Amino acid sequence: MEDRLRISVSGVRGKVPGALNVEVASQFASAFSSYLEKGTVALCRDCRESSRMLSLSAISSVLASGLDCIDYGRLPTPFLQFSLRNSKFSGGISVSAGHNPSPWNAILLLNQEGHYLEAAEGNNVFNVYEAGSFDKAAWNQLGHISKKEFPLDAYLKILSSVVDSSEIRKAKFKITADPCNGAVSPFLKPYSEFFNLKMVYINNEIDQPFSHPPEPSIENSSQAQAVVKATNSDLGFLLNSDGSRLSLVSDKGAALSEESTLPLCLISLKKNITTAVSTVATSSIVDWAADICGIKILKTRVGQSSVCHTMIAERAEAGGEGSGSFAFLPFSPGYDSLFSLTLILDLMAKQRKKLSEIISPFPDLVRKKIKIKVSPVKTYRVMDQLEDKYSKEHPDFTDGIRVDRKKAWFIIRPSLTEFILRIMIEGQDLESVNSIEEEIKERIET
Amino acid sequence: MRTSDLKISISGIRGIVGQSLTPQLILKFSEAFSSFIGEGEIGVATDTRPSGSMLKYAVFSGLLSCGAIPVDMGILPIPSLQVYVKSKHLRGGISITASHNPVEWNALKLIKNGGFFLSPYEAEELLDYYYQGRFKRVAQSGIIKKEGHPFQIHETKILDFIQGDLIANKQLKVIVDPCGGAASPYVKSFLEQLGVEVKCINCGLSNGFPRNPEPLPQNITALSESVKKHGADIGFAQDADADRLAVVDEKGSPIGEEYTLALAIQYYLNHKQKTPVVINLSTSRVIQDISEKAGVELIRTKVGEINVSKKMLDTGSKIGGEGNGGIIAADIHACRDSFVGMALILEYLAVSGKKTSQLKSALPYYKMIKDKIKANFNDRKRILHLIQAKFDQGQTNTEDGLKVEYPDFWLHVRPSNTEPVMRIIIEGKNDRLVESIYSEIKECL
Numbered sequence: 001m002e003d004r005l006r007i008s009v010s011g012v013r014g015k016v017p018g019a020l021n022v023e024v025a026s027q028f029a030s031a032f033s034s035y036l037e038k039g040t041v042a043l044c045r046d047c048r049e050s051s052r053m054l055s056l057s058a059i060s061s062v063l064a065s066g067l068d069c070i071d072y073g074r075l076p077t078p079f080l081q082f083s084l085r086n087s088k089f090s091g092g093i094s095v096s097a098g099h100n101p102s103p104w105n106a107i108l109l110l111n112q113e114g115h116y117l118e119a120a121e122g123n124n125v126f127n128v129y130e131a132g133s134f135d136k137a138a139w140n141q142l143g144h145i146s147k148k149e150f151p152l153d154a155y156l157k158i159l160s161s162v163v164d165s166s167e168i169r170k171a172k173f174k175i176t177a178d179p180c181n182g183a184v185s186p187f188l189k190p191y192s193e194f195f196n197l198k199m200v201y202i203n204n205e206i207d208q209p210f211s212h213p214p215e216p217s218i219e220n221s222s223q224a225q226a227v228v229k230a231t232n233s234d235l236g237f238l239l240n241s242d243g244s245r246l247s248l249v250s251d252k253g254a255a256l257s258e259e260s261t262l263p264l265c266l267i268s269l270k271k272n273i274t275t276a277v278s279t280v281a282t283s284s285i286v287d288w289a290a291d292i293c294g295i296k297i298l299k300t301r302v303g304q305s306s307v308c309h310t311m312i313a314e315r316a317e318a319g320g321e322g323s324g325s326f327a328f329l330p331f332s333p334g335y336d337s338l339f340s341l342t343l344i345l346d347l348m349a350k351q352r353k354k355l356s357e358i359i360s361p362f363p364d365l366v367r368k369k370i371k372i373k374v375s376p377v378k379t380y381r382v383m384d385q386l387e388d389k390y391s392k393e394h395p396d397f398t399d400g401i402r403v404d405r406k407k408a409w410f411i412i413r414p415s416l417t418e419f420i421l422r423i424m425i426e427g428q429d430l431e432s433v434n435s436i437e438e439e440i441k442e443r444i445e446t
Numbered sequence: 447m448r449t450s451d452l453k454i455s456i457s458g459i460r461g462i463v464g465q466s467l468t469p470q471l472i473l474k475f476s477e478a479f480s481s482f483i484g485e486g487e488i489g490v491a492t493d494t495r496p497s498g499s500m501l502k503y504a505v506f507s508g509l510l511s512c513g514a515i516p517v518d519m520g521i522l523p524i525p526s527l528q529v530y531v532k533s534k535h536l537r538g539g540i541s542i543t544a545s546h547n548p549v550e551w552n553a554l555k556l557i558k559n560g561g562f563f564l565s566p567y568e569a570e571e572l573l574d575y576y577y578q579g580r581f582k583r584v585a586q587s588g589i590i591k592k593e594g595h596p597f598q599i600h601e602t603k604i605l606d607f608i609q610g611d612l613i614a615n616k617q618l619k620v621i622v623d624p625c626g627g628a629a630s631p632y633v634k635s636f637l638e639q640l641g642v643e644v645k646c647i648n649c650g651l652s653n654g655f656p657r658n659p660e661p662l663p664q665n666i667t668a669l670s671e672s673v674k675k676h677g678a679d680i681g682f683a684q685d686a687d688a689d690r691l692a693v694v695d696e697k698g699s700p701i702g703e704e705y706t707l708a709l710a711i712q713y714y715l716n717h718k719q720k721t722p723v724v725i726n727l728s729t730s731r732v733i734q735d736i737s738e739k740a741g742v743e744l745i746r747t748k749v750g751e752i753n754v755s756k757k758m759l760d761t762g763s764k765i766g767g768e769g770n771g772g773i774i775a776a777d778i779h780a781c782r783d784s785f786v787g788m789a790l791i792l793e794y795l796a797v798s799g800k801k802t803s804q805l806k807s808a809l810p811y812y813k814m815i816k817d818k819i820k821a822n823f824n825d826r827k828r829i830l831h832l833i834q835a836k837f838d839q840g841q842t843n844t845e846d847g848l849k850v851e852y853p854d855f856w857l858h859v860r861p862s863n864t865e866p867v868m869r870i871i872i873e874g875k876n877d878r879l880v881e882s883i884y885s886e887i888k889e890c891l
Contacts, residue, residue: 017583049586057507
């Protein structure tokens with residue numbers, strides 16, 4: 001039941017070597033290359049065991065369709081997005097499942113601006129895939145492959161125009177880093193040197209398997225919490241495997257919810273933002289933060305594709321999600337954890353405050369994120385039934401079912417990436433959150 | 447009747463890039479090969495076709511997908527890959543080359559442990575894996591290893607085997623034409639180490655082949671010209687994967703591929719070692735005469751390198767080959783190898799002190815006609831019967847198509863495995879007789 005391919009603008013995702021394998025990767029890369037304008041495809045991968053073979057088959061397909069390919073090797077997805085923004089490529093492919101645990105992997109497709117594909121654009125590619133008639137270049141028209149290093153210097157230079165890097169340098173922060181043996185690992189040393197950080201590393205070996213699930217969250221923070229305390233760090237952070245998501249550990253050694261990342265980034269960049277996009281499944285801390293910063297918040301469906309394309313359509317400067325994701329369009333087209341981290345360091349440096357002090361005025365909300373396994377063939381039936389059951393409360397159907405009550409709100413929606421229903425409940429007290437949890441579980445089971 | 451240019455057969459997979467030979471097919475074929483041959487290191491080499499790089503990535507991916515560890519050998523002749531697989535005890539090898547076929551073609555040639563091609567039965571089993579999609583895919587793929595000096599083992603073996611000082615003393619002048627193929631990066635330095643003065647034509651890697659890569663007389667006129675112009679002692683031409691060798695004498699005349707093999711075997715038997723000789727059913731009687739004269743046994747096999755190689759190993763034969771210029775010297779490895787061929791023939795020139803044309807004219811004369819005629823797949827058996835009925839007085843062998851031997855000529859008709867054609871070879875001492883037999887056979891069609 002679990003072993004099915006998930007095809008969406010959030011990537012072609014599955015367990016390797018089951019639903020996702022080199023053949024599927026090859027066909028998607030062929031479909032994508034046939035869809036793109038002739039030119040060059042930029043490609044990268046995270047450091048999962050299966051990413052190398054999947055990216056090799058994608059390279060072969062790109063070349064066969066007559067497009068050139070630039071292989072960045074192991075690289076965070078946001079860095080590939082940054083490169084797409086700053087170069088003339090036809091599109092990008094990142095082989096990475098971000099926050100999913102290890103047997104999973106995914107093929108992410110990026111447009112020439114570095115954005116995730118827009119839904120209709122994605123459908124177009126998937127239709128080329130289904131039709132199966134791919135462009136075939138003749139022997140003397142095949143693409144060429146070359147390898148390229150990511151220009152970190154250029155990245156840091158542009159980053160310095162957004163933050164006050166001299167203030168950050170002066171602060172000499174001590175930081176505990178847990179990149180989860182992910183694609184950001186090789187860049188942390190030059191990054192910390194640039195910002196004069198004293199970095200303490202855990203899980204920083206790129207060829208090793210994940211030592212905990214690669215999802216930045218409170219549950220996965222125990223190592224980072226311990227190290228922050230032991231080393232008296234000013235801050236600790238966790239990344240997912242492709243460097244798009246960030247969660248934090250405060251100077252007190254307390255893990256912050258990944259929901260805190262987006263509000264912190266908004267506060268840090270408040271002078272540069274008039275409108276920001278978030279999702280219906282994001283904590284209301286973001287509404288509180290936007291309110292005090294005078295930022296207008298728009299809410300859309302979950303996922304980088306819908307958030308980014310809403311940002312573009314609504315001319316919003318920033319956007320993000322409760323998963324620890326944040327994008328600032330003038331800087332980069334995608335969610336970028338290292339950029340988010342820098343914004344938070346900038347905030348600490350400018351305000352000369354500890355992280356624990358900055359978050360102390362945050363509303364004290366109780367939150368539960370629950371995953372319920374549902375067979376993929378039953379998902380939509382379950383959702384239909386829930387819609388009926390909650391219809392009297394006039395739910396918000398932007399994405400799944402969201403119900404707002406006096407003391408709490410909740411959202412139930414099928415995951416884009418796994419065969420689960422994701423439920424988030426947030427409220428003023430544990431009691432009201434718990435009673436909603438019981439109620440939902442009951443309604444799903446019956 | 448519609449035929450595809452894609453040829454999936456016991457010889458591997460072959461097709462035209464941009465038409466039938468897609469990365470998806472190559473990927474699946476590599477997955478099948480990896481599943482069939484088992485986990486371990488697989489050497490991967492290409493010739494110089496521009497499509498080599500695209501196909502190599504698919505091969506790497508397919509091998510990794512089923513648990514193999516690809517060893518990237520870059521551009522490498524197929525005999526060098528075979529020698530490498532054998533010497534380094536690799537699990538197998540894949541050569542990405544369409545050999546003597548034109549540049550738009552490409553193919554995978556599959557090598558098993560020991561450095562040999564798959565036997566027909568093994569190839570059938572591999573095809574079962576491919577068609578049934580029986581892939582042993584793994585969750586954790588390995589890494590790709592890189593070999594920086596892939597030609598070294600092969601080269602050293604030949605240099606150790608050949609009496610280089612004898613050759614060097616003669617100060618021979620050689621022109622070599624590797625057709626911009628897999629031998630190009632290596633052949634000049636190889637010959638120089640044998641102690642000859644070398645000029646290389648068509649040695650650069652370009653986008654496409656400078657000539658048709660099959661080393662037939664009509665394709666190597668530039669070599670003939672160059673030999674004459676520079677007053678060279680001999681000219682050598684290789685095909686794109688460097689298993690076949692053609693020779694041009696000092697007057698610029700191609701001696702013919704059958705005589706390439708004859709020169710090497712003549713020399714080997716008379717100056718190296720008396721050993722049984724193994725050749726295929728289509729190979730010239732010149733070799734038969736040479737073997738008789740040397741007093742050694744001659745064994746004939748079905749056409750195909752693996753058949754000859756296997757028989758050589760079984761019988762302890764050290765020298766043999768195929769009449770298309772495929773010289774096999776088991777001292778190096780039982781595979782067709784243009785490099786050992788060049789070395790043996792140069793040593794022959796040095797030891798004999800004769801000119802290339804003299805060595806050739808000292809060999810018995812035979813006229814040979816080779817042709818390929820169209821015949822529908824379902825018509826070929828009938829045609830074979832017609833020919834057999836017509837030539838019923840000779841000694842008949844049906845091991846591989848139909849071979850009929852008469853005292854003064856022989857004919858061999860063989861249906862192709864992949865195309866709706868039949869290959870015909872007729873050989874005899876008398877030109878007119880051979881031509882009349884040829885027209886008699888054509889009448890049967």
